[in-house]
Amino acid sequence: MNTTIRDHFSNIRHHETNPTYKEMARTFIYQEFKRSGLDTEFHNFSTTRNVPGSNIIGILKGKRFGTFKDRIAGIGAHYDTVRNSPGVDDNGSGVAAMLEVAKRAKILDRLNTAIFVSFDMEEDDLTGSRFFVEQWLPQFLVSNYRADPSKYADQMKLHGFYILDTVMEYNTSDQSQKLPPIWTPELQRTLFPSFYNAMVADNYQGDFIVSIYREEDESLDKALSHAWQLLSDPLYQMESLQLPISNLTMLIDGGFGDFLRSDHTNFWRKSLPAVFMTDSANYRGDMINCYHESCDNRNVMLTEDNLKFLGKQADALYNSLLYLEETGTASADTIKGIINMFRVHPQLNVTL
Numbered sequence: 001m002n003t004t005i006r007d008h009f010s011n012i013r014h015h016e017t018n019p020t021y022k023e024m025a026r027t028f029i030y031q032e033f034k035r036s037g038l039d040t041e042f043h044n045f046s047t048t049r050n051v052p053g054s055n056i057i058g059i060l061k062g063k064r065f066g067t068f069k070d071r072i073a074g075i076g077a078h079y080d081t082v083r084n085s086p087g088v089d090d091n092g093s094g095v096a097a098m099l100e101v102a103k104r105a106k107i108l109d110r111l112n113t114a115i116f117v118s119f120d121m122e123e124d125d126l127t128g129s130r131f132f133v134e135q136w137l138p139q140f141l142v143s144n145y146r147a148d149p150s151k152y153a154d155q156m157k158l159h160g161f162y163i164l165d166t167v168m169e170y171n172t173s174d175q176s177q178k179l180p181p182i183w184t185p186e187l188q189r190t191l192f193p194s195f196y197n198a199m200v201a202d203n204y205q206g207d208f209i210v211s212i213y214r215e216e217d218e219s220l221d222k223a224l225s226h227a228w229q230l231l232s233d234p235l236y237q238m239e240s241l242q243l244p245i246s247n248l249t250m251l252i253d254g255g256f257g258d259f260l261r262s263d264h265t266n267f268w269r270k271s272l273p274a275v276f277m278t279d280s281a282n283y284r285g286d287m288i289n290c291y292h293e294s295c296d297n298r299n300v301m302l303t304e305d306n307l308k309f310l311g312k313q314a315d316a317l318y319n320s321l322l323y324l325e326e327t328g329t330a331s332a333d334t335i336k337g338i339i340n341m342f343r344v345h346p347q348l349n350v351t352l
Contacts, residue, residue, distance in 0.1 A: 001096040001313070005015070006209045009079070009092025014123075015051055017083040017288075022103050024052060029095065033058030038116065045120075045131040053120035055128045057103060057136065060230075062110040066144050073159035073324050074115035075101055075317060076129065076263055077315045078122030082292045088301040089279070089287060091122070093310055094164030100314040105321065112159070114321055117264050129263035131162075133270050148200035159324050160220050160273025162317060163264040167277055168301060170236065170309035171206035171285030178283040182255040195239050200279075206284035207311055212259050214246040214268065214278040220275045222319075227319035228312075236312045239307055258283075277313070281333040 008028045022241030025162035029224030033040040043223060045053050053343035077094030102116045118127035119204055141147040147156060171177070177199065179188070188196035196210075210281075213221045221240050223282035227239045243259060245251060251260060259276065260268075290296040313317035 001308055002095045002302060005088060006042045006298055006302060009095060010088055010302075012084065013081045013087060014083045015053075022080065025095075026056060026118075027218040028119075029056045029079060029099070031133060032099050033102060033116065036099075037106050037207045038102060038147065039113075043132065043136045044134070046127070047121055047127050048125055050254040051121070051124070053124075054132075055120055055127050055136070057132075060102075060105050060110065060114040060116075061306050062112040062114070064111050065113050068145065068147075068156065069322070070286040071112045071143070071157060071159045072115060073112065073321055074117065074161040075164065075321075076132075076161050077164040078108045078119040078120060078263060080120050080123050080128075082123050084294060085290075085292050086294065086297045088298050089168050089296050090166040090291065091164070092166035093166065093301075094277075094308075095316065097164055097167065097310055097314045100311075101318045101321070104318055105190055108322065108325075109170055109326060115161075117161075122263055126168065126263055126266055127307065130156060131274060133266045137272075154292045158273060159268060160217060160275070161264070162220065162275050162277060162320070163262055163267070164253065164313075164317075165262040166279050166281040166287070166291075167209060167279050167313060168310040169206065169279040169284050169287045170305045172305075173285070174205060174234075176204070176285045177206040180255070180258050181284070192241055195241055198237075198239060206279070207235065208239045209277055209309070210302055211238060211240045212243065212264075212278070213240070213274075214243050216271070217273045217275050218242070219324075220273055221223055223320040223323040224275065224277075224316060225241075227316040227323055230319065231315055232314055233308065238316075240248045288335060290338065291350060 011021045013025050015022060015023040030040055030174055038060050040058045043055040044056055047053060075098045077098045078091050079095050098116055105114055117205060121127035141156060185231060211221050211224055225240055242254060244253060249259060262276055264274040264276040281287055286300055290300060
């Protein structure tokens with residue numbers, strides 16, 4: 001992943017300030033999906049300002065493809081950046097982890113279909129993911145599964161999607177993890193007691209990935225938590241935050257707007273299951289100053305700890321897809337064996 005980020009996601013990927021590099025990144029994602037054996041396509045759209053955008057979608061068909069028994073699971077990560085930032089953490093990190101999972105996705109003979117998607121224009125009002133959930137996904141399900149457009153979420157019983165955005169900042173300094181000002185200690189204790197206790201015990205170190213989900217997304221979080229616990233490297237931790245309400249308007253009004261800052265929000269708007277994975281972006285370590293700035297670059301972000309942290313996420317995501325399978329091969333013993341066979345981070349070839 002070090003090489004992937006360094007060579008393909010370490011410069012600005014914005015349609016105005018660096019369209020050439022953005023197109024190169026888009027082409028690289030497409031080619032990597034194809035090399036991974038996925039049925040790959042571009043999904044083109046236009047923003048409200050008539051700026052063209054393009055999602056890249058890779059499909060790994062399972063044996064249940066085309067039937068209502070298919071329990072589709074997926075991973076998504078946006079590849080665009082704001083106009084002035086190289087976006088190594090935001091979100092070259094998420095794309096690199098997704099590509100690592102896609103490379104290994106055909107190791108086992110799958111029953112269920114997996115979809116990998118790299119969204120465009122996340123930094124422009126989450127536009128790419130909105131078109132994905134409102135346009136591409138319904139058309140895909142109607143065409144291939146004969147699903148009723150008004151009922152496909154119920155008919156298909158999707159496992160859902162893991163959405164990765166800004167996921168590689170790892171910081172073990174005390175008080176390196178900040179929280180939104182509205183998050184008083186009393187609020188933390190009341191709504192997220194286990195998270196609060198972990199933060200206090202760790203003196204608010206930014207040494208964890210956070211999985212943010214609603215009650216409807218609990219099975220996705222459980223799969224990820226289970227896969228994470230089976231991995232080694234306890235220094236790299238995971239915290240789960242289940243939101244107390246699911247209604248988006250109520251979340252915003254209740255001070256939870258920071259939980260709705262990425263592409264998972266469009267899945268939730270359509271009542272589709274999704275988990276938001278993040279390092280908390282501008283609330284942690286270097287990213288407090290580097291979020292959407294020029295210092296979100298390879299010199300700052302491509303450290304050994306950050307890359308090992310990202311590698312553990314790729315391992316956990318791959319094993320989460322196995323855990324969600326219904327083959328019986330995704331037992332704890334099998335997952336442990338696969339972990340030993342296909343661990344990402346010992347082979348990172350870190351160059352600092």
